[in-house]
Amino acid sequence: MARSARTSEISKAKAAASARPAPRAEEGQDAIQLRSLQLAHEAESRYRASDEELLHFYEQMVLIRRFEEKAGQLYGLGLIGGFCHLYIGQEAVAVGVQSALDPARDSVITGYRDHGHMLAYGIDPKVIMAELTGRAAGISRGKGGSMHMFSVEHKFYGGHGIVGAQVSLGTGLAFAHKYRGDGGACVAYFGDGAANQGQVYESFNMASLWQLPIVYVVENNGYAMGTAVRRGSAETHFYRRGTAFRIPGLPVNGMDVLEVRRATDIAIAYVRAGNGPVLLEFNTYRYRGHSMSDPAKYRTREEVQEMREKHDPIDHARDELLKRGVAEDAIKAIDKKLRSVVTEAADFAENSPEPDLCELGTDVLVESY
Amino acid sequence: MAVELRMPALSPTMEEGKLARWLVKEGDAVKSGDILAEIETDKATMEFEAIDEGTIGRIVVPEGSEGVKVGTVIATIEGEGEDPAPKAPPAAAPPQPPAATPAPRSEKQEGRNVATITLREALRDAMAEEMRRDDRVFVIGEEVAEYQGAYKVTQGLLEEFGPRRVIDTPITEYGFAGIGTGAAMGGLRPIVEFMTFNFAMQAIDHIINSAAKTNYMSGGQMRCPIVFRGPNGAAARVGAQHSQNYAPWYASVPGLVVIAPYDAADAKGLLKSAIRSDDPVVFLENELLYGHSFELAEDDQTVPIGKARVLREGRDVTIVAYSITVGMALEAAGQLAEEGIEAEVLDLRTLRPLDRAAVLASLRKTNRLIVAEEGWPACSIASEIVAICMEDGFDDLDAPVLRVCNEDVPMPYAANLEKAALVNAARIQAAARKVCGR
Numbered sequence: 001m002a003r004s005a006r007t008s009e010i011s012k013a014k015a016a017a018s019a020r021p022a023p024r025a026e027e028g029q030d031a032i033q034l035r036s037l038q039l040a041h042e043a044e045s046r047y048r049a050s051d052e053e054l055l056h057f058y059e060q061m062v063l064i065r066r067f068e069e070k071a072g073q074l075y076g077l078g079l080i081g082g083f084c085h086l087y088i089g090q091e092a093v094a095v096g097v098q099s100a101l102d103p104a105r106d107s108v109i110t111g112y113r114d115h116g117h118m119l120a121y122g123i124d125p126k127v128i129m130a131e132l133t134g135r136a137a138g139i140s141r142g143k144g145g146s147m148h149m150f151s152v153e154h155k156f157y158g159g160h161g162i163v164g165a166q167v168s169l170g171t172g173l174a175f176a177h178k179y180r181g182d183g184g185a186c187v188a189y190f191g192d193g194a195a196n197q198g199q200v201y202e203s204f205n206m207a208s209l210w211q212l213p214i215v216y217v218v219e220n221n222g223y224a225m226g227t228a229v230r231r232g233s234a235e236t237h238f239y240r241r242g243t244a245f246r247i248p249g250l251p252v253n254g255m256d257v258l259e260v261r262r263a264t265d266i267a268i269a270y271v272r273a274g275n276g277p278v279l280l281e282f283n284t285y286r287y288r289g290h291s292m293s294d295p296a297k298y299r300t301r302e303e304v305q306e307m308r309e310k311h312d313p314i315d316h317a318r319d320e321l322l323k324r325g326v327a328e329d330a331i332k333a334i335d336k337k338l339r340s341v342v343t344e345a346a347d348f349a350e351n352s353p354e355p356d357l358c359e360l361g362t363d364v365l366v367e368s369y
Numbered sequence: 370m371a372v373e374l375r376m377p378a379l380s381p382t383m384e385e386g387k388l389a390r391w392l393v394k395e396g397d398a399v400k401s402g403d404i405l406a407e408i409e410t411d412k413a414t415m416e417f418e419a420i421d422e423g424t425i426g427r428i429v430v431p432e433g434s435e436g437v438k439v440g441t442v443i444a445t446i447e448g449e450g451e452d453p454a455p456k457a458p459p460a461a462a463p464p465q466p467p468a469a470t471p472a473p474r475s476e477k478q479e480g481r482n483v484a485t486i487t488l489r490e491a492l493r494d495a496m497a498e499e500m501r502r503d504d505r506v507f508v509i510g511e512e513v514a515e516y517q518g519a520y521k522v523t524q525g526l527l528e529e530f531g532p533r534r535v536i537d538t539p540i541t542e543y544g545f546a547g548i549g550t551g552a553a554m555g556g557l558r559p560i561v562e563f564m565t566f567n568f569a570m571q572a573i574d575h576i577i578n579s580a581a582k583t584n585y586m587s588g589g590q591m592r593c594p595i596v597f598r599g600p601n602g603a604a605a606r607v608g609a610q611h612s613q614n615y616a617p618w619y620a621s622v623p624g625l626v627v628i629a630p631y632d633a634a635d636a637k638g639l640l641k642s643a644i645r646s647d648d649p650v651v652f653l654e655n656e657l658l659y660g661h662s663f664e665l666a667e668d669d670q671t672v673p674i675g676k677a678r679v680l681r682e683g684r685d686v687t688i689v690a691y692s693i694t695v696g697m698a699l700e701a702a703g704q705l706a707e708e709g710i711e712a713e714v715l716d717l718r719t720l721r722p723l724d725r726a727a728v729l730a731s732l733r734k735t736n737r738l739i740v741a742e743e744g745w746p747a748c749s750i751a752s753e754i755v756a757i758c759m760e761d762g763f764d765d766l767d768a769p770v771l772r773v774c775n776e777d778v779p780m781p782y783a784a785n786l787e788k789a790a791l792v793n794a795a796r797i798q799a800a801a802r803k804v805c806g807r
């Protein structure tokens with residue numbers, strides 16, 4: 001009796017052992033599926049842009065750079081208050097991603113580092129700058145400020161000051177796309193620091209469980225304020241962070257606008273086909289301090305200089321344009337035009353009036369009770 | 370065409386700074402991104418970058434100059450760019466934090482060495498002294514160690530106490546508030562710094578559900594001696610999501626101690642008491658006060674929790690205040706005195722447990738009372754004071770108690786709207802006149 005019981009234990013154990021390779025094969029299958037987008041990206045890593053397209057990307061990136069430099073200047077003059085988070089260095093990400101979206105259907109959401117993004121979405125620089133200076137003509141009528149800007153018209157849902165919030169909110173936007181069946185997808189941008197917030201993973205789980213149409217975009221610029229990635233993150237390859245939720249991820253060079261575009265094309269195609277979320281990690285770099293008041297003692301001047309001189313997304317695009325034979329004059333003409341666009345935006349922002357005092361109490365609630 | 374370089378505003382609250390070092394000299398060619406100078410604010414040394422291309426023309430303010438006002442021309446750049454030089458508009462005056470009138474202290478100062486110290490330093494010293502005294506005390510939070518604190522309150526702590534006791538976390542408020550609370554349950558004495566209390570909203574579940582209720586639910590077995598601290602209330606121009614006073618939220622929760630000091634002596638003494646307390650404490654600081662200097666005795670005295678303090682005696686009206694509005698109340702009281710109204714200023718200091726007796730005693734003396742609070746009026750500390758006066762001071766009242774608070778709206782960003790939204794000394798004065806029938 002005892003003996004036979006033991007035999008059956010052994011045979012159970014044997015059966016279990018022989019059953020084990022099967023799930024392993026399944027895991028292998030999973031791994032391939034999770035890596036499928038990476039394979040597609042490795043097969044072709046850069047978008048094949050026409051000269052006109054590349055020139056357009058260049059123009060958008062330069063617009064962001066000049067705008068942000070001007071914003072920094074206005075901050076120093078006391079015309080912009082509070083926090084002001086410049087996007088200088090990261091331009092290729094917003095420009096490349098945005099070019100892959102369908103503005104009629106797709107929605108976007110980001111954090112407080114949002115002015116650069118908004119320019120990539122085609123929002124008028126004047127109303128952005130006027131928001132930064134807190135004027136009535138600003139996109140939030142002066143009531144939001146640099147971290148809190150929105151444009152429902154452009155399906156840009158903010159502009160959020162609380163680190164990580166946009167990830168859950170973006171997942172909600174994706175939920176709405178699916179619910180309404182409008183064919184749209186959401187892109188939710190967040191930083192390497194934000195990637196550690198708990199709500200990010202709660203969102204990942206639900207997005208994957210419910211196959212929501214969302215592309216999660218980590219803009220890994222190396223630092224969350226003064227915290228270098230390796231000091232704040234146990235897993236520094238952010239694209240892997242969806243694996244536990246079966247979300248495929250892609251590591252991408254975020255300093256190359258064409259690589260960004262290609263990766264986003266792959267992600268959007270996957271998401272639009274109803275497969276659920278994708279996680280893109282763009283490796284990029286912020287040249288300036290976290291906000292205007294960051295002394296930036298956590299990195300060396302040489303490190304910043306090296307990125308600026310060797311990996312600048314705008315320099316890259318310009319070199320590539322020249323190599324393709326695009327006339328230098330055409331590039332210079334763009335540079336010149338954008339300088340005046342930005343000067344005009346700054347003049348507008350400086351000279352337009354502050355909000356009327358009666359605006360203090362408007363827009364708190366929609367209805368009257 | 371010459372471009373004037375002006376002393377930049379390098380933080381939301383900067384008004385002046387020291388031009389520590391020029392990294393360029395007259396005649397140097399510079400391009401956008403080059404570091405021109407190092408500028409010291411009260412919080413940090415910042416690099417000042419060139420935005421335009423050109424040649425340094427004249428250096429107007431020499432290095433080593435202190436107290437250079439924001440907007441002062443410090444140098445000129447001769448540009449050869451295609452652009453006409455941007456005209457340099459006069460710098461808008463940075464928001465003016467209320468004047469910190471040094472408070473006459475009712476506690477005896479004789480025989481103690483008195484030094485001038487900023488509120489920021491007082492808080493740091495409190496933590497350092499308690500850490501020296503008790504190995505169970507440690508500091509945890511975002512940017513508290515290597516960066517020296519987002520607002521430089523933990524400056525120097527890493528150097529003295531090392532990474533075992535001064536711990537940088539990722540941006541994970543819910544997680545580290547829970548870890549702190551658990552560590553307190555496990556016998557340690559954590560000081561959890563929130564970069565600002567706006568971000569403690571991510572963690573409020575642990576503060577209330579885990580920390581505040583444990584002692585009660587365990588029948589007094591399980592303690593949670595923890596301090597949650599950080600700046601609270603409106604800063605300057607940081608908008609609705611970063612400008613909020615959570616004092617009434619926390620002060621409504623049984624099981625918590627809530628402290629909101631005004632000056633350096635109270636900040637230091639009360640923080641020390643908070644760290645030594647066996648209860649969970651929410652310690653609310655104010656960013657606009659961090660850089661203010663106060664007189665402080667050089668010793669390690671604690672200040673008792675739960676005791677308000679009369680900062681200025683008066684017989685006509687009581688102004689109850691806490692945190693930043695104490696400064697405004699003192700300013701208002703000074704002005705009112707010129708009009709012949711003698712206002713008594715009562716600093717609550719601790720918001721839970723609230724010193725009802727002190728409020729009622731002052732009311733009994735003046736028979737008129739107003740409450741100044743930098744926060745929304747509805748369900749506020751001010752509302753609570755009104756309730757106390759109604760319940761237990763009704764017979765002493767010669768006029769209705771008035772609340773002088775912020776406007777009942779989310780904080781706007783625009784400079785004029787923000788100013789209009791915030792309580793100030795003039796409004797406190799107006800309310801005092803009103804209850805005095807002037």
Ligand SMILES: Cc1ncc(C[n+]2csc(CCOP(=O)(O)OP(=O)(O)O)c2C)c(N)n1
Pocket residue numbers: 113161162163164190191192193194195221223224225290511540542564568571
């Ligand atoms: C919940 C919360 N915690 C802390 C902050 C303060 N804060 C603002 S930005 C930031 C760093 C975020 O870094 P990252 O996500 O990498 O984005 P990046 O700024 O580099 O674009 C911190 C700590 C905040 N706004 N919200």
